[in-house]
Amino acid sequence: MNKKLIFSIIVAILAVSAVFAYQKYNKPEEISSNIDTSDWLTYRNEEYGFELKYPKEWVVEVKESNNPIIILTSEKTKKILEESISKGIYVEDIKGDIWISKISNNNESLFDYLNKNLEKENKISPIGLINFNKIIFNNHEAFEALFGGYGSYYSILFENKNNFISITFGLKDKKESLSIEEKTILSSFRFID
Numbered sequence: 001m002n003k004k005l006i007f008s009i010i011v012a013i014l015a016v017s018a019v020f021a022y023q024k025y026n027k028p029e030e031i032s033s034n035i036d037t038s039d040w041l042t043y044r045n046e047e048y049g050f051e052l053k054y055p056k057e058w059v060v061e062v063k064e065s066n067n068p069i070i071i072l073t074s075e076k077t078k079k080i081l082e083e084s085i086s087k088g089i090y091v092e093d094i095k096g097d098i099w100i101s102k103i104s105n106n107n108e109s110l111f112d113y114l115n116k117n118l119e120k121e122n123k124i125s126p127i128g129l130i131n132f133n134k135i136i137f138n139n140h141e142a143f144e145a146l147f148g149g150y151g152s153y154y155s156i157l158f159e160n161k162n163n164f165i166s167i168t169f170g171l172k173d174k175k176e177s178l179s180i181e182e183k184t185i186l187s188s189f190r191f192i193d
Helices: 003-024 075-086 111-116 180-188
Strands: 041-045 050-054 059-061 069-073 098-103 129-139 140-149 152-159 165-169
Touching: 041 059, 059 098, 069 075, 069 165, 075 129, 111 129, 111 140, 129 152
Parallel strands: none
Antiparallel strands: 041 050, 059 069, 069 098, 098 165, 129 140, 140 152, 152 165
């Protein structure tokens, strides 16, 4: 065989492999569950352009200050927080199972904001950011991030309506740690106009 043909075959194989890898790693995660969500309630926020569904048993706290915008707490977590507080255990940083917050963007991109605040050698992050990576969330560019402090917090951050929005999961350090309810809430998240 001549060298040009062999080179062309190798290039074609690499191109096809690259396409498959891109599709595999940039595809939104499909979450299948056997949870019946027909009686779930919907939280909708026109100002920040999103909505999500949540179990009717969960406590939903909408904040006036918009930071966080909303806190979702399961019955189990509510009970744990109440017991901890009654025993004098510090739980101020734990807001609930899921909290959604607005982050000031200071006219910079979300990537620049995260990169600027990343914990680096000999520099502690002012926001507790340990690491982050780019993902596709609900057909939008977003970032998965891990924040530290009193525990570790898995978050998804994205830009919408000129705002940075963070979905944070209390005391969960990775997506695989999310409960089936949390994954289902996350899969119900929708951007609205």
